[in-house]
Amino acid sequence: MxxxxxxxxxxxxxxxxxxxxxxxxxxxxxxxxxxxxxxxxxxxxxxxxxxxxxxxxxxxxxxxxxxxxxxxxRRASVRSIMTAVPDGFDIVDEASFSPERILQSREMLQILIAALYELPEMVRIVFSHYHFDGVAQVEIARRMGVSLSTVEKHMARANTHLLQRLRKER
CATH class of the missing domain: 1.10.1740 (Rna Polymerase Sigma Factor; Chain: A)
Known part of the structure; x- marks a missing residue:
C-alpha cells in the first residue's frame, strides 16, 4: 500500500x-x-x-x-558520557586489554546495572527503552501514555543517578 x-x-x-x-x-x-x-x-x-x-x-x-x-x-550527550574514559584507564593502546582492565570494566558494568535497579521502575523502563531499544522519547511517551516532559524528567533522573554512582565508585 x-x-x-x-x-x-x-x-x-x-x-x-x-x-x-x-x-x-x-x-x-x-x-x-x-x-x-x-x-x-x-x-x-x-x-x-x-x-x-x-x-x-x-x-x-x-x-x-x-x-x-x-x-x-541528548543521544550524543549520553554517548559521550558512556564512552568517557574513567580515571586510571590508559587509552594509549586500546587493543591491549589486560586482565586488570577487563576486570575494571566488568566491575563498572556491574555498578551501572546495580544503579539501574536502584531507580524506580518507570524511570528504569524509560531509560531502557531509550538507550537499549533505541526508541525515541516521543514514542516512549506515546507508548506509556505520559507526556514528553515526564519522559524527559525520567531520563534526567536516571542519568543523574548513574553519573553519581559512577563518580562515587571511582
Whole structure:
C-alpha cells in the first residue's frame, strides 16, 4: 500500500516542507553532518499522525523538527558520557586489554546495572527503552501514555543517578 494511502497528507507535507526542513537543520548542524537523515526522521515521526486533524501544520512540523534535534543532542550527550574514559584507564593502546582492565570494566558494568535497579521502575523502563531499544522519547511517551516532559524528567533522573554512582565508585 502506498505511503500516501496509509497516511493521508504525508506526501503533501513532505513535498511542501522538505526544503524548509533541510534549511532548518543545515543552519543548526556542523558542516558535513547529514541534514537529510534528520528530515527523514521528522517525516517518519509524522507518518504516525493524523495530519489532516492538525490545525497549524507548519508549526507542528517544525516542533517535531526541534524535537528531533533535541533527541539527537541528548543521544550524543549520553554517548559521550558512556564512552568517557574513567580515571586510571590508559587509552594509549586500546587493543591491549589486560586482565586488570577487563576486570575494571566488568566491575563498572556491574555498578551501572546495580544503579539501574536502584531507580524506580518507570524511570528504569524509560531509560531502557531509550538507550537499549533505541526508541525515541516521543514514542516512549506515546507508548506509556505520559507526556514528553515526564519522559524527559525520567531520563534526567536516571542519568543523574548513574553519573553519581559512577563518580562515587571511582
Amino acid at each position: 502506498p505511503v500516501a494511502a496509509r497516511h493521508p497528507g504525508l506526501e503533501d507535507v513532505a513535498a511542501r516542507y522538505r526544503a524548509p526542513l533541510l534549511r532548518f537543520f543545515r543552519r543548526r548542524l556542523e558542516p558535513g553532518e547529514d541534514a537529510d537523515d534528520l528530515v527523514q526522521d521528522v517525516f517518519s515521526r509524522l507518518a504516525g499522525q493524523d495530519l489532516a486533524a492538525i490545525a497549524h501544520i507548519q508549526g507542528y512540523v517544525f516542533q517535531v523538527a526541534a524535537n528531533v534535534l533535541r533527541d539527537r543532542a
